[in-house]
Amino acid sequence: MKDDVRTYIYGAIGVFLIGVLAWVGLVYVNACGFTLSCNRGTIPVARTPIPTLIPATLPAMLPEDGMAAADADACYVAAADLMGAWVDAGASDTEVFQFTDATGRECESTFEEVKPLFVEANLWYSGSLSCVSCHSVNLTVSPAQLDVSSYEGILAGSRRAEGAATGTDILGGGNWNSSLLKEFIFEAKADVPGHTEDLSDLMIFAGTPLPVEATPTP
Numbered sequence: 128m129k130d131d132v133r134t135y136i137y138g139a140i141g142v143f144l145i146g147v148l149a150w151v152g153l154v155y156v157n158a159c160g161f162t163l164s165c166n167r168g169t170i171p172v173a174r175t176p177i178p179t180l181i182p183a184t185l186p187a188m189l190p191e192d193g194m195a196a197a198d199a200d201a202c203y204v205a206a207a208d209l210m211g212a213w214v215d216a217g218a219s220d221t222e223v224f225q226f227t228d229a230t231g232r233e234c235e236s237t238f239e240e241v242k243p244l245f246v247e248a249n250l251w252y253s254g255s256l257s258c259v260s261c262h263s264v265n266l267t268v269s270p271a272q273l274d275v276s277s278y279e280g281i282l283a284g285s286r287r288a289e290g291a292a293t294g295t296d297i298l299g300g301g302n303w304n305s306s307l308l309k310e311f312i313f314e315a316k317a318d319v320p321g322h323t324e325d326l327s328d329l330m331i332f333a334g335t336p337l338p339v340e341a342t343p344t345p
């Protein structure tokens with residue numbers, strides 16, 4: 128009788144211990160997998176974060192002289208002029224367009240290099256908002272019902288009525304000089320938030336120089 132009770136108690140303790148071990152094992156395997164070199168439990172070392180982003184306020188680099196620019200892989204052009212060349216060449220989303228850069232070289236580029244001008248912040252001047260931060264895909268809040276977040280949005284134009292696929296062409300029908308886009312990049316409009324600065328003189332490196340044909344020696 129006494130032994131029965133003892134066996135029963137020891138049995139219960141044994142089952143309990145096996146249960147605890149199985150549970151701990153399960154939790155371990157669940158967290159670490161079948162390995163003994165698991166260090167997920169070690170306390171992380173706190174280190175002072177080192178900033179890795181380059182400050183966005185540095186002025187655009189100027190090539191030293193014509194020679195230095197001729198050696199660079201990229202062309203040197205006003206961002207607004209790159210946009211203009213793209214518009215004048217028919218504003219394609221895939222096709223290559225050509226332009227003359229500030230050092231007089233013939234260059235080529237694609238929409239891929241124009242798009243960041245619409246979607247990147249801190250680009251036109253230090254602290255500038257991206258165009259898309261205002262002219263977003265959500266036309267109910269976007270000023271002038273203009274969405275410049277995508278190629279399709281830019282082509283669809285501004286002042287799009289509810290549900291309308293297109294509105295006012297901001298690309299001047301392919302003529303940069305008469306386009307609304309040029310007007311809003313080149314003219315500082317004191318009373319329009321987001322357009323209080325003339326953005327026409329930002330210089331960037333973009334496009335690739337076309338190979339120069341060797342002048343035949345006489």
Ligand code: HEC
Binds near residue numbers: 262270275307326
């Ligand atoms: C701070 C917000 C803001 C930012 C950033 C902004 N815009 Fe605008 N944009 C406006 C407002 C407001 C208007 C005028 C809307 C109106 O007249 O009803 C406007 C008007 C325009 C128009 C004229 C559309 C029309 O039909 O009259 C164009 C084109 C335009 N913006 C392009 C751009 C481009 C390109 C950028 C980036 C370089 C940009 N915007 C950045 C707020 C902004």
